Amino acid sequence: MIIATLSHELSLKASQVDATIALIDEGNTIPFIARYRKEMTGGISDEVLRNFDDRLKYLRNLETRKVEVIRNIDEQGKLTDELKKAIDSATVLQTVEDLYRPFKQKKSTRASKAIERGLEPLAEVILSQTFTSGDFEATARPYVDEEKGVMSVEEAIAGAMDIIAERVSDTPEFRTYIRNRSVAAGVVTSVAINPEESTVFDMYYDYTEPVSKIANHRVLALNRGESEKVLRVKVQTPDEEVVAWLKDQMMNDPKTKRRVEAVTSTYLEAAIEDAYKRLISPSIEREVRNGLTEVAEEEAIKVFGKNTKSLLLVAPVKNVRVLAVDPSYRTGCKLAVLDETGKLLEYATIYPNQPQNQVEASKAKLTELIKKHKIDIIPIGNGTASRETEQLVADLINHLEEEVYYTIVSEAGASVYSASKLATEEYPDIDVSIRGAISIGRRLQDPLAELVKIDPKSIGVGQYQHDVNQKRLEEQLKNVVEDCVNSVGVDLNTATPSLLSYVSGISSTIAKNIVQFRDENGKFTKRQQLLKVKRLGDKVYQQAVGFLRIPEAVNPLDNTAVHPESYESAMRLLETLGYTANDVKTGAVKDISSKVLIHSGMMGAGDESVKYQKGLEKLSEQLEIGVPTLRDIVEEIKKPGRDPREDMPKPIFRSDVLKMEDLEVGMIMQGTVRNVVDFGAFVDIGVKQDGLVHISEISNRFIKHPMQVLSVGDNVKVQILSLDHKRGKIGLTMKGIKE
Numbered sequence: 001m002i003i004a005t006l007s008h009e010l011s012l013k014a015s016q017v018d019a020t021i022a023l024i025d026e027g028n029t030i031p032f033i034a035r036y037r038k039e040m041t042g043g044i045s046d047e048v049l050r051n052f053d054d055r056l057k058y059l060r061n062l063e064t065r066k067v068e069v070i071r072n073i074d075e076q077g078k079l080t081d082e083l084k085k086a087i088d089s090a091t092v093l094q095t096v097e098d099l100y101r102p103f104k105q106k107k108s109t110r111a112s113k114a115i116e117r118g119l120e121p122l123a124e125v126i127l128s129q130t131f132t133s134g135d136f137e138a139t140a141r142p143y144v145d146e147e148k149g150v151m152s153v154e155e156a157i158a159g160a161m162d163i164i165a166e167r168v169s170d171t172p173e174f175r176t177y178i179r180n181r182s183v184a185a186g187v188v189t190s191v192a193i194n195p196e197e198s199t200v201f202d203m204y205y206d207y208t209e210p211v212s213k214i215a216n217h218r219v220l221a222l223n224r225g226e227s228e229k230v231l232r233v234k235v236q237t238p239d240e241e242v243v244a245w246l247k248d249q250m251m252n253d254p255k256t257k258r259r260v261e262a263v264t265s266t267y268l269e270a271a272i273e274d275a276y277k278r279l280i281s282p283s284i285e286r287e288v289r290n291g292l293t294e295v296a297e298e299e300a301i302k303v304f305g306k307n308t309k310s311l312l313l314v315a316p317v318k319n320v321r322v323l324a325v326d327p328s329y330r331t332g333c334k335l336a337v338l339d340e341t342g343k344l345l346e347y348a349t350i351y352p353n354q355p356q357n358q359v360e361a362s363k364a365k366l367t368e369l370i371k372k373h374k375i376d377i378i379p380i381g382n383g384t385a386s387r388e389t390e391q392l393v394a395d396l397i398n399h400l401e402e403e404v405y406y407t408i409v410s411e412a413g414a415s416v417y418s419a420s421k422l423a424t425e426e427y428p429d430i431d432v433s434i435r436g437a438i439s440i441g442r443r444l445q446d447p448l449a450e451l452v453k454i455d456p457k458s459i460g461v462g463q464y465q466h467d468v469n470q471k472r473l474e475e476q477l478k479n480v481v482e483d484c485v486n487s488v489g490v491d492l493n494t495a496t497p498s499l500l501s502y503v504s505g506i507s508s509t510i511a512k513n514i515v516q517f518r519d520e521n522g523k524f525t526k527r528q529q530l531l532k533v534k535r536l537g538d539k540v541y542q543q544a545v546g547f548l549r550i551p552e553a554v555n556p557l558d559n560t561a562v563h564p565e566s567y568e569s570a571m572r573l574l575e576t577l578g579y580t581a582n583d584v585k586t587g588a589v590k591d592i593s594s595k596v597l598i599h600s601g602m603m604g605a606g607d608e609s610v611k612y613q614k615g616l617e618k619l620s621e622q623l624e625i626g627v628p629t630l631r632d633i634v635e636e637i638k639k640p641g642r643d644p645r646e647d648m649p650k651p652i653f654r655s656d657v658l659k660m661e662d663l664e665v666g667m668i669m670q671g672t673v674r675n676v677v678d679f680g681a682f683v684d685i686g687v688k689q690d691g692l693v694h695i696s697e698i699s700n701r702f703i704k705h706p707m708q709v710l711s712v713g714d715n716v717k718v719q720i721l722s723l724d725h726k727r728g729k730i731g732l733t734m735k736g737i738k739e
Contacts, residue, residue, distance in 0.1 A: 038628035111166035114159030168275035310712035324441030381411030405653035413458035505543025691730035
């Protein structure tokens, strides 16, 4: 059943699903499977594999729960073939729990107490609706038993009604119907607990929206307003309609569909109304709210993950000297000079902002450092006092002979890093505040290597990340960082333990052991040396080695993503096409794609991609290697050590600064996407406040989510749509801008 479900949900062949499950069960990591087992999986991407892994865990938990539930019901002697079949065919956990509900051992309830008092037979009489004439109270009188605590006929009937109410509440079909109606016809409402008090939740003070249409970010906003005791939130369902439906199910003749009139009908009606009001409605409301929250949280986590991925994969700015600035007011702006490799050369503190306002002294210090260290770029953190400091730097570089630019860098998490144990180990003698400036500078030079040192939650690109399931968020972000690190690859001779710990198969302990081995034995010259590292065995080697690069390696393949298990095939490929291993080192294999076509006899007219594919297929037969692996080998040896981030947008470098007063509606600006959320994207256009491109202003075509078009770090052209100087808000559009 699991294979069939995954095959249907993810549009995969059963053979792909079967092979992928086997690979996961063998302990292979997702990055390893995605990169090096394409022939087995049919080329499933790492993103789909992550989803596959999540669903596999869920479905296995579902199967385990089914077995538990069937066993528990069977032990009570109440398992029927029909019930077992219903449980076995359930596709979601909620259905299994609904089916198990009537058999679950409950805490003492009004119904369970009534059953203990012997009132179940009386409940059956009411339920049967066969008591069409006579004195029902006379029938109920024998159930009065002072020893059992049934003191009167009224109490006996009330107890019987409690039993009926619980049965109605526990009927799986009823709960499913009511849950579905609550989602389809229910309405989310919120009111202010204190309407006189103005808060960020003003728009939700008297708010109504259908359950079926409410946006995920609004669900999370309402949840936050409720948790902060600003809002009272409810799900209103069509109660009268639902109760009428319940009465039809319970009181109508199954054949004629007409209401059965019995002496006990009023009691049954009252029990049904009680079941709905007291038991079903509050429970279903919780379930609907939980369902909305679960979907909204999952979406928020997904958005946070995608934003984090975009931030991690921002193109590094290599071979530049930087003067990083961590801005502040009272405590001063911290400066850190870094060379091309990120090594700290000098640091200082200046006080250009309030209260000191030492503008000229600050400019003098900046000028001194720029000239002394031949600075190329000044990255400025985007936190407190950022725009004031940006103005200072812009004024300065406009009067310098040297060609220097500045850029704004996100400093989210820099303070977390600077006070961390890791930062203390890296810079034991450097003040905490200076470490933040170092982090800002290095984020420009190599964002991925620097950001992996910080808890991904502190990077801060997303919405409501503190309100969602933290365990699930951490899991998702760990996967995102892992996928980013492995897609880029890691230099084995320069990587920190933080970076190495995200490499496929490598634990934090093994990462430290690798660095220790490097410190004691010098740089790695071949991948095989990894097997000498303490606790790094054959399995870890297999999972990790393809993602580790050695630029100075004897074998040029050690600086590629080609796995050692494919070295023999790679060498045969080179030989077949008339190359040597040294040609890979010197870059003489750049024309390898043409050689593939020539060797396979695929030159001439026709679609290039089709001819290339056929050429690879012919070569793969000759070399006895799968086409996906062969394609990857060709791409890798064409450009060894290639960094995929080179294709990503570079930061925007500026030499001047704008104020909000300089802006006019209709202006076209170049900006950088800083955050993407459900309702739009925030773009830095070089003024103090990021502008908002609402989802409706992103594209001329309909889009469900801004992420279909935009990612964090994208450089975009925007037009100013509206300006609210009082509130500091800028409305932007990306539509109708002529290139």
